[in-house]
Amino acid sequence: MIRVDSVNLSFSHEGEVNQVLQGISFAVKAEGSCAIIGPSGCGKTSLLFLLAGLLQPDAGTITITGSPRTGTILQHYGLFPWKTVVENIGLGLQLKGEAKDRIGARVEGLLAEMGLTGFGRHYPAQLSGGMQQRVAMARALAIEPQILFMDEPLSSLDALSRERLQNLILQVWRDKRITTILVTHSIEEAVYLGRQIIVLSQRPGRILQIVDNPGAGSREYRQTEQFFHNCNQLRRILKEEDHGPEA
Ligand SMILES: Nc1ncnc2c1ncn2[C@@H]1O[C@H](COP(=O)(O)OP(=O)(O)OP(=O)(O)O)[C@@H](O)[C@H]1O
Ligand SMILES: [Mg+2]
Structure with a gap:
């Protein structure tokens, strides 16, 4: 349903070019759930804006089949x-x-x-x-969107409200069969809600890894060994990016 092919994005400011995203390629199936995670400033919001058609890439293509209705939840709500x-x-x-x-x-x-x-x-x-x-x-x-774009929708909530709303997102995804793309800072949230997790590097954001996480989609998943395993894997990838390989 969504296909991103070799996308680059940069912003120019007073003649200085700031590369934000580099060589981004991935695809999300209809009714899929995809989480995007990466360090602050790596281009997550920019990537979501590209997908939502609010920004245009410098190079590469973004194809969305059918002309689906899309809903967007911006970082800091946008009310x-x-x-x-x-x-x-x-x-x-x-x-x-x-x-x-x-x-x-x-x-x-x-x-x-x-x-x-x-x-x-x-x-x-x-x-x-x-x-x-x-x-x-x-x-x-x-x-009644067919695709829901969410940019860190839960980042300013306390732990319990956050869990409750994560369950709400899960329920929306399951009951309404909406394709969801979720940007998050939280490893647990990415693993709980994304069947596919895209891990970005520091700016300029490149894809470090796409983690398959087919177990996501049920409330019980949080308590499984696979859940902890995938959280640890994600933590490792992000840590290595932060400090380089651990000694
Ligand atoms: N409209 C803009 N004009 C110029 N530079 C921009 C613009 N929007 C974003 N940037 C730059 O692009 C980079 C990526 O920003 P973006 O908001 O996509 O990061 P992010 O991964 O969402 O960060 P955070 O996790 O803090 O929300 C930053 O260096 C930012 O300064
Ligand atoms: Mg952002």
């Missing part, structure tokens, strides 16, 4: 502070020109699904981080 929860969630549908009563019904359903019933008239600043995160999720799901 509009001056709009209420209901208005934020309904935004995509409004832009598509949906009728008001249909938007109302859909938003009401999503509020319930995300455990936000009763908070529709609140503004984002009146909600906890976890609740804002669920609003961002509801907004992305409102247009």
Whole structure:
């Protein structure tokens, strides 16, 4: 469904060229789940923007078959502070020109699904981080996307809220059969949620390894030996990148 071929990306600033991504190639199947992990500044957000069509590569191609509807959850949620929860969630549908009563019904359903019933008239600043995160999720799901792009959606949450929302992402992926691409800093999160894990190097981001992780997709996976094994493997790859091979 998604195919990335030899993609390079750089930004120029005052005549200085800053190479951000180098020779990136991978493919994600329809209904697949892919996690992207790598050090800060290595180009994860840029890669997600390329996939979402918000940036164009300098070289290489990105092909997405069919013209799927896509939903995006940006780093730091991207909610509009001056709009209420209901208005934020309904935004995509409004832009598509949906009728008001249909938007109302859909938003009401999503509020319930995300455990936000009763908070529709609140503004984002009146909600906890976890609740804002669920609003961002509801907004992305409102247009019934076939692909969901998420940029570190859970990074500012405490451990328990984070686990709860990881389970929500898992459930969304399983029940709605949405292809998910998740950028994360967390090794455990990548292994829990990505059947395919793309490990990037320091900037300029190159692919260090693509780890197959077919066990991901159930709640029980967290307690399995394979889960710990794959977390350790990922930790090793990232550590070597950080310090060079351990003595
Ligand atoms: N619009 C832009 N103009 C110029 N440089 C940019 C732009 N966006 C990103 N960069 C540069 O590209 C590099 C990669 O940024 P990116 O945001 O993709 O990293 P990241 O892996 O998502 O980092 P983090 O984990 O901290 O979110 C950084 O060096 C950044 O300064
Ligand atoms: Mg980022």
